[in-house]
Amino acid sequence: MIPFIAKQDQLEQKLAEWRQLPESSLMKVEHLLSFTGHKVYAITISDFSIPREGKKAIYVTQPHAHEPGTTAGMVDVIEQLLTGRDLLGQSCTFDREKVLESTVITFNPIGNPFGRENAPELYYDGTKYSMNEFRCMIFGEDPENPGVQWKRVDIWDIREENAPNPLGIVYEPVDEFRYVEPNRHQLSSYFKLFYQMDAQYQYNYWLDLHQMMFGQQDAEQGYNCIIFMPYPDNVAPQHAEENSRWADDITKVWLERGFGAKPPITTPYTDIQAEYFRRNYAEINNRMSRITTEVVTNRTLFPVDVQVKAQSAAIETTLARLLDN
């Protein structure tokens, strides 16, 4: 199995190793401190002797504590960018020199370290959690109805709510009282770090990495990855077109590498969940291309390596296609 690096201490160990490499000048590490005192890292890779002008800048993130394969995939790509080899020792698939010369790539590998630290497992392979147990672990349990998943909201306040019990690892505390789901509220470290880094590099692309369980039927048919695109009315036309080409390129590579890719679709959320996305990403979707990966989790049908390698394939494709544009 590929090394699965998804916990904060594993990431920090890896950062210490990368800092010892002769190529360490290709990496800049910044962080913001979350309310809980965790370092939320932005790891930027490029040939910094070449100025930002004329380069494309890409932001790669993950907001969800329960989706550790996203972190593991990012670490696999950072390893390739710095050493030319992936975590299994295989040569990287893209023209590394050219990528370093012509792009700036920032990774936020753990968007909510507090949640990730409280995660019960390093990864989810489907052997321990039913779908309901998995969702209760993510969103917490309704204190009035144990065993029933609590509601999903952008922000909640312990002064106004009966807190879920247990809490649910998706949430990040942002002060003494309030908790947010990171990609649904601007008070999250995930959004704060994005704005901080975007002020510095003015990103052209944002690749947001996620995992989901996929339906039983889909999984049995071998589907294990898909790209979600923003709502068409929530994105500038030139970015909508580029999002679509980009999604197709990743999907093609997924299929070539033997993953079970479904064709890209518009983000399927409706109602209040859709409203959270419109509210938080409209301004961003109008000035940069942004798409979302969804790679399978918590299914025994697929080896855990799929969770890592489908994510790294999406990032690798994102870098490789920019060299041709």
Ligand SMILES: [Zn+2]
């Ligand atoms: Zn997610």
